[in-house]
Amino acid sequence: MDDYEDVTEVFDGAKVWWSSSKTVPKTQPISFHPVAEERRQYRLTFHKRDREVITEKYIEHVLKEGKAIAVKNRQRKLFTNNSSENWYGWKSTKWSHVLFEHPATFDSLAMETKKKEEIKKDLTRFSKGNNYYAKIGKSWKRGYLLYGPPGTGKSTMISAMANFLDYDIYDLELTTVKDNSELRKLLIETTGKSIIVIEDIDCSLDLTGQRKKTKEKDGDDDDDDDKSDKEKDPISKKKSEAEKENKNRSKVTLSGLLNFIDGIWSACGGERIIVFTTNYVDRLDPALIRTGRMDKHIELSYCCFEAFQVLAKNYLELKSHELFGKIEELLGETKMSPADVAENLMPKSDEEDEEDCLKRLIKALETTKEARKKAEEAALKAEKAGEESGETPSQVVQENGEKSAKRGERERCNF
Numbered sequence: 001m002d003d004y005e006d007v008t009e010v011f012d013g014a015k016v017w018w019s020s021s022k023t024v025p026k027t028q029p030i031s032f033h034p035v036a037e038e039r040r041q042y043r044l045t046f047h048k049r050d051r052e053v054i055t056e057k058y059i060e061h062v063l064k065e066g067k068a069i070a071v072k073n074r075q076r077k078l079f080t081n082n083s084s085e086n087w088y089g090w091k092s093t094k095w096s097h098v099l100f101e102h103p104a105t106f107d108s109l110a111m112e113t114k115k116k117e118e119i120k121k122d123l124t125r126f127s128k129g130n131n132y133y134a135k136i137g138k139s140w141k142r143g144y145l146l147y148g149p150p151g152t153g154k155s156t157m158i159s160a161m162a163n164f165l166d167y168d169i170y171d172l173e174l175t176t177v178k179d180n181s182e183l184r185k186l187l188i189e190t191t192g193k194s195i196i197v198i199e200d201i202d203c204s205l206d207l208t209g210q211r212k213k214t215k216e217k218d219g220d221d222d223d224d225d226d227k228s229d230k231e232k233d234p235i236s237k238k239k240s241e242a243e244k245e246n247k248n249r250s251k252v253t254l255s256g257l258l259n260f261i262d263g264i265w266s267a268c269g270g271e272r273i274i275v276f277t278t279n280y281v282d283r284l285d286p287a288l289i290r291t292g293r294m295d296k297h298i299e300l301s302y303c304c305f306e307a308f309q310v311l312a313k314n315y316l317e318l319k320s321h322e323l324f325g326k327i328e329e330l331l332g333e334t335k336m337s338p339a340d341v342a343e344n345l346m347p348k349s350d351e352e353d354e355e356d357c358l359k360r361l362i363k364a365l366e367t368t369k370e371a372r373k374k375a376e377e378a379a380l381k382a383e384k385a386g387e388e389s390g391e392t393p394s395q396v397v398q399e400n401g402e403k404s405a406k407r408g409e410r411e412r413c414n415f
């Protein structure tokens with residue numbers, strides 16, 4: 001209703017009259033006291049004979065409709081946590097936000113239709129599960145673990161989930177959270193109807209606490225060394241700087257996080273989804289991802305033909321093409337992430353048409369296939385060389401595997 005507007009309506013045979021007005025605060029001279037806000041009032045008039053209908057049914061109906069409209073008009077937000085150094089002082093908050101406007105939907109997500117439908121059903125069931133969760137005596141929350149190689153759509157799926165459910169997103173950067181107590185404070189400030197996201201959980205959480213502690217202890221022994229010597233020696237200087245940095249790092253522990261998932265949830269109300277993402281699911285502690293904590297594990301994988309068809313429709317508005325057959329064949333023979341497929345499908349100039357884009361994708365797939373073949377041949381050669389030098393083939397393969405895994409770890413995580 002606009003200011004000073006009159007509206008009438010009939011509810012269950014009872015006629016009601018609404019009128020709106022507002023109180024504008026008197027203009028004040030410059031003052032240090034906060035200025036009073038303007039206040040809106042709504043007057044409801046009805047016949048005495050309709051009192052029962054109005055008080056017992058109509059008011060409830062109006063409040064319910066009002067809430068539904070507010071939800072519909074609500075602008076969703078993407079929150080990120082502030083460093084605790086900025087938590088105190090005037091107007092400071094633990095979370096900063098921007099409007100969440102990511103356009104991803106389940107329709108635009110490149111994935112098998114069956115899998116998408118299953119996830120959508122699961123989300124719908126959760127969002128309507130208020131009474132169900134109350135009945136079974138569990139807090140109204142659900143954990144999702146999204147895992148898969150880089151560029152397979154984990155972040156995109158989170159946006160699609162938020163758009164599907166109309167929830168806010170809390171993007172929790174664990175590395176800036178100093179300890180478990182800070183984590184608790186942050187999470188208690190999240191609101192319902194939200195998705196709390198911890199991306200690359202294997203990189204953000206100290207799952208190797210024991211090993212780190214030992215290292216720190218080794219470092220502490222050095223404290224007995226002459227300090228001035230340390231300052232002079234550039235290597236020692238670098239080492240002590242690194243130690244200092246390490247001390248400032250997040251001390252959130254696995255048990256702190258587990259406690260939060262199990263306990264704090266119930267204390268801070270319901271309708272929250274927590275999503276962890278990782279590229280290395282096998283590195284996660286089983287305790288973290290067991291059912292009840294991470295209820296649904298979703299693998300996002302390399303692009304299959306069905307996923308390609310979604311991308312072709314989104315990027316090129318193509319449902320079929322004579323080159324689709326060749327692409328299907330190549331996708332079956334090699335591995336390419338949906339991010340790379342999408343990049344190849346995107347026209348690079350106004351002159352490029354759909355066929356140019358499809359041909360570029362075919363070329364990229366052939367190159368990837370060729371590179372993979374060469375890598376396999378090299379691995380086979382290394383294996384043979386190992387056999388000749390007396391090492392068992394499995395030893396060589398294992399060593400190579402370990403080396404490349406460790407390299408990957410270093411590239412991705414700041415351990």
Ligand SMILES: Nc1ncnc2c1ncn2[C@@H]1O[C@H](COP(=O)(O)OP(=O)(O)OP(=O)(O)O)[C@@H](O)[C@H]1O
Nearest residue numbers: 108109110149150151152153154155156338339342
């Ligand atoms: N399954 C997909 N469907 C649609 N688009 C995708 C998909 N996967 C990747 N993309 C495209 O690739 C880009 C990168 O994808 P996204 O960030 O979601 O991948 P990710 O799995 O989260 O990667 P990372 O593990 O590196 O964080 C997205 O902006 C999107 O355009």
